[in-house]
Amino acid sequence: MNAATVAMIVQAVATLAPYLAQLGNLAVKAQAGQSITESDLRLAEDARRLAFAALRHALSPEHGETRVGETGSAGIQGG
Amino acid sequence: MRIIHIGRKIGLSLIIVLPILLIAGCSASPDGLKAGLTARLTAANLLAASAARGLVTATQSRAIEPGSETAAAIGQTIDAVELSLDGAGSALRAGLPEMASRNLDAAEQQLGGLQPMLPAISGGQ
Numbered sequence: 001m002n003a004a005t006v007a008m009i010v011q012a013v014a015t016l017a018p019y020l021a022q023l024g025n026l027a028v029k030a031q032a033g034q035s036i037t038e039s040d041l042r043l044a045e046d047a048r049r050l051a052f053a054a055l056r057h058a059l060s061p062e063h064g065e066t067r068v069g070e071t072g073s074a075g076i077q078g079g
Numbered sequence: 080m081r082i083i084h085i086g087r088k089i090g091l092s093l094i095i096v097l098p099i100l101l102i103a104g105c106s107a108s109p110d111g112l113k114a115g116l117t118a119r120l121t122a123a124n125l126l127a128a129s130a131a132r133g134l135v136t137a138t139q140s141r142a143i144e145p146g147s148e149t150a151a152a153i154g155q156t157i158d159a160v161e162l163s164l165d166g167a168g169s170a171l172r173a174g175l176p177e178m179a180s181r182n183l184d185a186a187e188q189q190l191g192g193l194q195p196m197l198p199a200i201s202g203g204q
Contacts (some may be wrong), residue, residue: 015136019129026122036118044124045168051131052157058138059154061146 019047112176116183120167123186127160130193153193160189 022044026036134153137143143150163186170179 011136011139015132016129019125019132023122023125023129026118026125030118035114036121038117041117041121041124041168044121044128045164048124048128048131048161048164051128051135052161055131055135055138055157056154058135059143059145059150 022047109176113171116167116171116176116179120164120171120179120183123167123183123190124164127157127164127186127190130190131157134193156189156192160186163189 026040029036029040134143138145138150143153163182167179167182167186170176170182
C-alpha cells in the first residue's frame, strides 16, 4: 500500500467520521427509548444537502479540471 | 479500490444500524409511527450524506471520472434520492405518514442502487 493510498483512506475515514458518529448517537437514543427530535432530522437533512451539492460539483465535467487537495467539510454539528 | 471496499463495509455497518432505529422507534400509535418515521428518515439522510461524501472521495482518486456516463448515472440517482428524501420530510411534517413512508421506501431503494455502481467503477473506468 503506497503513501497516496493510505492518505486517501485516512481522508475517507475522516470525511465519514462525523456521519458515523451522528448515526451512533441516533442508535444510542433509539435503544434508550428517547425520541429522535425535529432538530436531529433537520441537522441530518442539512448534512445531506451539503454532501449532495459537493458530490454534484465533484461529478461535473468542469470540476475534473480543478481538483487539487479538495476536501469537503462534514457540515454536521455535534450533539 | 480499497476506498470502495472500505466504503462498502461502512455502508454495511450503517445498514445494520437502521433496523435498530426502526425497531426501537416504531409502535402502533400515531405518535409512535411518527417517531419511527422520524428516526428512519434521519438515518436515511445521514446514510445518504455519508454515501455522497464517499463518492466525492472516489472522484478525487479518479475512481469516478467527472463527466463520464457513470458520473451522470450517479448524479441522476442522487437527484432522485434527494427528491424522495425531501418528499418524505415534507410529508412527515404535514402529518402524512403513509406518504412519508412511501417516499422513504423509494429513497432507500435508490440509495441501494448506488451500491451496484461501485463494481462498475472498479472495472470500467
